[in-house]
Amino acid sequence: EDQVTQSPEALRLQEGESSSLNCSYTVSGLRGLFWYRQDPGKGPEFLFTLYSAGEEKEKERLKATLTKKESFLHITAPKPEDSATYLCAVGHTGKLIFGQGTTLQVKP
Amino acid sequence: DTAVSQTPKYLVTQMGNDKSIKCEQNLGHDTMYWYKQDSKKFLKIMFSYNNKELIINETVPNRFSPKSPDKAHLNLHINSLELGDSAVYFCASSQGIGQGDEQYFGPGTRLTVT
Numbered sequence: 001e002d003q004v005t006q007s008p009e010a011l012r013l014q015e016g017e018s019s020s021l022n023c024s025y026t027v028s029g030l031r032g033l034f035w036y037r038q039d040p041g042k043g044p045e046f047l048f049t050l051y052s053a054g055e056e057k058e059k060e061r062l063k064a065t066l067t068k069k070e071s072f073l074h075i076t077a078p079k080p081e082d083s084a085t086y087l088c089a090v091g092h093t094g095k096l097i098f099g100q101g102t103t104l105q106v107k108p
Numbered sequence: 109d110t111a112v113s114q115t116p117k118y119l120v121t122q123m124g125n126d127k128s129i130k131c132e133q134n135l136g137h138d139t140m141y142w143y144k145q146d147s148k149k150f151l152k153i154m155f156s157y158n159n160k161e162l163i164i165n166e167t168v169p170n171r172f173s174p175k176s177p178d179k180a181h182l183n184l185h186i187n188s189l190e191l192g193d194s195a196v197y198f199c200a201s202s203q204g205i206g207q208g209d210e211q212y213f214g215p216g217t218r219l220t221v222t
Contacts, residue, residue, distance in 0.1 A: 031208040032208045032209075032210075034210060034211075036213075038149075041216075042215055042216070043112070043198050043200075043213035043214050043215050043216050044151070044198070044213045045213070046210045046211070046212060046213075049210050051208075085149060087151065089151075091208050091209075094156065094163060094164055094205050095141075095153045095156065095164055095166075096153065096211060097153075098150065098151040098152070100148065100149065100150050101149050101150075103149075
């Protein structure tokens with residue numbers, strides 16, 4: 001069965017404390033790996049798309065990487081405004097399959 | 109300018125009622141979607157439409173009926189609402205047919221069935 005699993009479910013960091021979020025998937029014929037950010041009460045906001053193993057993309061303090069079985073979202077020197085739920089999704093059979101998300105809290 | 113908009117933002121209703129949620133996108137995209145996000149924040153696709161044609165129907169009860177009058181609009185009508193329908197419903201759009209294209213989401217409609 002196609003599956004996307006994110007870990008950890010929740011992550012608390014101090015401001016400036018770098019860390020990584022993991023997204024592992026078991027779909028065949030991956031058509032893209034997507035990262036989204038979701039703030040409370042809002043819709044998911046698109047961050048990155050990765051298409052092939054070895055690909056990396058960066059945006060401010062975020063860097064996404066992709067292997068054949070998983071993706072990482074690295075957060076360097078996070079700030080309180082990076083607090084949100086980060087969702088990973090894989091493209092497969094005409095749709096996106098989402099993981100359950102990692103809720104990140106960054107304390108000042 | 110809002111790219112993907114939904115109305116209403118909140119919807120509180122009683123079991124057995126019928127309600128509709130409207131969605132509009134001004135991105136010029138060809139494909140639109142409805143997703144349901146449950147209390148654990150798990151986001152699951154319900155339907156997708158490409159140029160007004162139904163592409164995906166993810167075994168959603170037939171009490172849910174999407175309608176796409178044109179490619180910029182996708183509405184969701186729900187008949188005989190049940191307690192289990194309480195969730196946040198998101199509309200989204202993409203240029204292509206879903207799997208390789210990033211999707212852009214609306215702000216969500218929080219449906220509460222009492």
